[in-house]
Amino acid sequence: MDCKKALAEGDGDVDKAIEYLRKKGLSAAAKKAGRIASEGIVDSYIHSGGKIGVLVEVNSETDFVARNADFKQFVHDVAMHIAATGPTYVSRDEVPADVVAKEKEILSAQIAEEGKPEHVVEKIVEGQVAKWKKEICLLDQLFVKDDKKTIDQVRTELVAKIGENVTIRRYVRWELGEGLEKRKYDIAADVQALLEQ
């Protein structure tokens, strides 16, 4: 009854309904309503004594497959591969349109700089953008342990072998110290130091 009231109070908005349940002290119900079922494993790979760390989640359909040795090996290989290559996205669909536009702009300028005539620049850029996408997307990358196959081909072979779908859902890859906020003048100082070399 509390849930029905919660949904009514929140005008059918589930977030509001959960908030209403929490306010009423019915957080157990709120938790259950938000719970999601999914199988697979989260695995990690630490490279060169802690200079690079990777966390990856790979989903399977059943917990049975998540405990399969081939599945586990695949997940660990993927974590190691990510540490080695540092992809930016899992798949090509994830590359945002504005990132593609910016890359096109940079490549166009680069190629124009090389003195190529304007009418061939666009064609070259199209080819380079396609190549660039393959380089930065995990599924399109050549597997570091067997460079005859892409990661997606290795995944497909695993799916065929175990008879269940397998999805590389998400990963993070950290390099020690990267992305630490540096104030603009610190970077300007680095550029200055480069000038003086």
Added chain:
Amino acid sequence: MDCKKALAEGDGDVDKAIEYLRKKGLSAAAKKAGRIASEGIVDSYIHSGGKIGVLVEVNSETDFVARNADFKQFVHDVAMHIAATGPTYVSRDEVPADVVAKEKEILSAQIAEEGKPEHVVEKIVEGQVAKWKKEICLLDQLFVKDDKKTIDQVRTELVAKIGENVTIRRYVRWELGEGLEKRKYDIAADVQALLEQ
């Protein structure tokens, strides 16, 4: 010279200068200009065969300390602690103002619901918000391996022992399957199922 030109072209904006260097094909210089020095290690902890995974970065001042056994033990303990307790932030300063405001609103409603008189609600809420912040912030949490100390106390002891500052910079903690996008009607169906129990 390219760097000076790059900064001039970008009107002193470093991001634009790096973009300019890349366009000119001088990406090696661009990379160097953006490079940041920092020591420490990235470590991970995987719990219960892959149901929970943690990646953590802890910074030290020198690489010498990063290879110290006490430092390494501390980092691994912190990763394990995060897996166990699931903090939301590293420190109290990181809790956003709007998150605090929302929590206050929920707690106020909860306490009012209990029939407490209005003039005591605010006082109780203040106390509960302070307690809540301590619960969700890693540094304030009681260390799972020694609940006489907070994580920050353990960190301070390490700093005193090794004579160098130590910072828990960032972490991620994933539970298998959490946060998978569920369409609203799926959650509504869950709420419906709860109603019918």
